[in-house]
Amino acid sequence: MTGTEPVEGTTIRLNLTVDGQDRSAAVDSRSLLVEALRDGFGVTAPKVGCATGDCGACTSRVDGLITKTCMRLAVSAEGSQVVTTQGLAEDGELSFVQEAFWSEQAFQCGYCLPGMIFAATELLARDPDPTDDDIRWALSGNLCRCTGYEAIVAAVRTAAARQREHLQRD
Amino acid sequence: MIGHPFTYRSPESAAEAVELVSAAPARTRVLGGGTWVVPECNRGESAPDLLVDLRRAGLDRIELVDDVVHVGATTTYTALMSSAIVLGHLPMLAAMARGITGGAQVQSQGTIGGSVVAARPQSDAPAVVAALGATLVMAGSQGERRVSGEAMFEAASRSCVRPDEILTRLEIPVQGAARWGYYKLKRSASSWPIATAAFVVDQHGSGSVTDARLVLGGVSGTPVHVDVRSVLVGGPLEPGRVDEAARLVAASVHSPWEDELAPGSYRLAVTHPVARRAMEMAMQQEDS
Numbered sequence: 001m002t003g004t005e006p007v008e009g010t011t012i013r014l015n016l017t018v019d020g021q022d023r024s025a026a027v028d029s030r031s032l033l034v035e036a037l038r039d040g041f042g043v044t045a046p047k048v049g050c051a052t053g054d055c056g057a058c059t060s061r062v063d064g065l066i067t068k069t070c071m072r073l074a075v076s077a078e079g080s081q082v083v084t085t086q087g088l089a090e091d092g093e094l095s096f097v098q099e100a101f102w103s104e105q106a107f108q109c110g111y112c113l114p115g116m117i118f119a120a121t122e123l124l125a126r127d128p129d130p131t132d133d134d135i136r137w138a139l140s141g142n143l144c145r146c147t148g149y150e151a152i153v154a155a156v157r158t159a160a161a162r163q164r165e166h167l168q169r170d
Numbered sequence: 171m172i173g174h175p176f177t178y179r180s181p182e183s184a185a186e187a188v189e190l191v192s193a194a195p196a197r198t199r200v201l202g203g204g205t206w207v208v209p210e211c212n213r214g215e216s217a218p219d220l221l222v223d224l225r226r227a228g229l230d231r232i233e234l235v236d237d238v239v240h241v242g243a244t245t246t247y248t249a250l251m252s253s254a255i256v257l258g259h260l261p262m263l264a265a266m267a268r269g270i271t272g273g274a275q276v277q278s279q280g281t282i283g284g285s286v287v288a289a290r291p292q293s294d295a296p297a298v299v300a301a302l303g304a305t306l307v308m309a310g311s312q313g314e315r316r317v318s319g320e321a322m323f324e325a326a327s328r329s330c331v332r333p334d335e336i337l338t339r340l341e342i343p344v345q346g347a348a349r350w351g352y353y354k355l356k357r358s359a360s361s362w363p364i365a366t367a368a369f370v371v372d373q374h375g376s377g378s379v380t381d382a383r384l385v386l387g388g389v390s391g392t393p394v395h396v397d398v399r400s401v402l403v404g405g406p407l408e409p410g411r412v413d414e415a416a417r418l419v420a421a422s423v424h425s426p427w428e429d430e431l432a433p434g435s436y437r438l439a440v441t442h443p444v445a446r447r448a449m450e451m452a453m454q455q456e457d458s
Binding site (some may be wrong): 071073118 | 171172173174175176178180201203204205208209212213221223225248271272273274275276278279359360
């Protein structure tokens with residue numbers, strides 16, 4: 001059984017693999033995972049938006065599953081593999097989804113990117129040729145504050161097309 | 171940051187979990203997937219001394235046992251959507267999981283048991299598991315307890331699971347050849363349901379209805395069981411009888427639920443079309 005003792009304000013040591021690196025940081029035992037990532041590990045890609053699971057700005061991949069990290073206690077993630085949008089680029093190359101968000105100008109403030117990019121990446125991993133309805137449903141757990149949804153849907157469409165071209169070339 | 175101090179435990183068995191929750195039930199909260207309780211604690215609306223997280227308790231198995239599907243309490247919606255047993259034997263449950271609000275994140279974090287125990291009027295799960303004839307299996311210090319039917323949900327946000335117990339699994343009879351329909355009304359893809367209807371119907375080879383269950387969600391504090399058998403049993407499932415059955419529903423809702431999504435009068439007004447659409451889905455379904 002794992003757990004922590006109740007001492008207010010007590011810091012615990014949290015061990016995570018963050019974007020491919022085994023790391024350890026001191027965090028408050030009452031932290032949400034997104035707070036531990038940002039304040040303890042200095043990884044600021046996941047944002048704190050609503051903290052109620054509605055907006056998706058805190059999304060990261062935890063042990064293979066995309067997760068709203070405001071609804072995870074940091075202490076419950078001990079030993080987990082965490083990938084943030086900071087860790088999606090391989091050897092400095094943006095992923096198809098990241099590249100398409102850039103070229104379609106699919107963001108203004110960028111706050112929603114963690115949720116949008118991970119949701120789109122999940123969709124394209126299981127469906128290389130989604131319809132616009134599929135794209136909209138896949139993005140539906142994420143809110144854009146700048147209301148740039150049309151450009152976001154266009155970016156996912158573009159990413160899908162580029163990924164299909166790439167797969168056909170190989 | 172959660173504002174109050176708490177102890178966190180993640181027991182590795184149901185027995186260990188029961189021991190933890192029964193020590194000080196009034197000051198303990200149980201985490202299934204955490205999608206409701208963690209934000210509640212973060213907002214300061216709940217301040218338990220102990221959080222018991224079931225994620226390592228081994229309660230996430232799906233098994234088929236003699237025409238009954240055993241669904242572990244911490245089974246996520248993503249697991250329901252991708253389980254061959256659920257897809258094959260409980261298609262309505264799989265459809266409900268695919269339509270959960272909150273995106274792929276909430277589908278892989280939220281659990282069927284968590285939603286049942288939270289018993290929120292607007293959630294998908296309570297009405298669907300009721301329409302499927304589920305039995306809830308709880309573990310407590312006195313042993314196992316089983317509850318089914320209308321007794322599963324006592325009031326808005328209060329299920330039959332007592333604070334000194336944990337829900338370990340749902341036992342749901344296979345749907346077999348039964349046709350089904352699940353319809354929900356909501357404002358947008360990312361909003362909570364306002365009203366839902368879950369419908370399961372058994373028919374003879376001839377098409378004559380032998381049994382039917384219709385349960386409404388979102389329209390009252392607890393799921394509303396509508397007795398549509400008097401209208402549907404003994405005849406074919408056809409538009410006239412379906413509409414007649416749908417007319418029964420408004421009278422079954424005694425105190426309509428009100429919240430920021432819709433007033434009670436709106437919910438009452440939409441019960442008829444929502445119920446009819448769920449029954450029409452079943453009517454139009456290909457033979458399985």
